[in-house]
Amino acid sequence: MKNGKLIVIAAPSGSGKTTIVKNLISDKSLNLGFSVSATSREKRKNEIDGKDYYFLSKGEFKEKINLNEFVEWEEVYDNTFYGTLKSEINDLNNLGKNLIFDIDAIGGLSIKKEFPESTLTVFICPPSLEELENRLRKRGTDSEEKIKIRLSKASKEMSMSMLYDYAIENHNLEETVAKVKTLINNFL
Numbered sequence: 293m294k295n296g297k298l299i300v301i302a303a304p305s306g307s308g309k310t311t312i313v314k315n316l317i318s319d320k321s322l323n324l325g326f327s328v329s330a331t332s333r334e335k336r337k338n339e340i341d342g343k344d345y346y347f348l349s350k351g352e353f354k355e356k357i358n359l360n361e362f363v364e365w366e367e368v369y370d371n372t373f374y375g376t377l378k379s380e381i382n383d384l385n386n387l388g389k390n391l392i393f394d395i396d397a398i399g400g401l402s403i404k405k406e407f408p409e410s411t412l413t414v415f416i417c418p419p420s421l422e423e424l425e426n427r428l429r430k431r432g433t434d435s436e437e438k439i440k441i442r443l444s445k446a447s448k449e450m451s452m453s454m455l456y457d458y459a460i461e462n463h464n465l466e467e468t469v470a471k472v473k474t475l476i477n478n479f480l
Contacts, residue, residue: 301395304449327395
């Protein structure tokens with residue numbers, strides 16, 4: 293890896309991390325390139341392959357695991373895999389970008405372990421599990437069963453927030469983006 297910095301934004305599903313990351317990427321002064329994760333989950337209606345995720349079949353994902361093509365990967369939900377391809381980091385780094393990751397809690401810690409000196413980790417906390425549930429329901433992308441699974445995983449992930457460099461509660465999107473931007477600027 294060259295001199296680029298790695299910025300990990302992790303949070304339970306529905307905490308606002310994707311919106312925060314999109315806001316940060318739009319700030320050209322940070323020189324951020326988005327690390328597109330790979331997943332074996334089904335593509336949602338408005339998602340674009342190669343932009344939101346690299347959508348792979350379970351077989352393709354497992355083949356890339358066997359070929360050691362991931363920096364980190366995890367079976368986040370039963371039979372649903374997510375991971376960061378080594379090629380994604382190399383490609384963005386070769387463009388001279390700092391990389392920003394929108395990733396789950398365990399994956400974020402794996403990136404930090406792999407690149408400890410060049411990684412800033414920020415965990416975004418929802419104001420409460422009740423508010424997280426409201427956000428997931430408003431989003432309208434998951435079944436009742438998936439919402440329950442995401443909420444169960446969220447409480448486990450939130451217990452990992454203390455392992456991150458910083459944990460920020462997302463009460464107000466604009467304030468949260470400003471806080472994270474300050475952390476990134478200080479790190480860079």
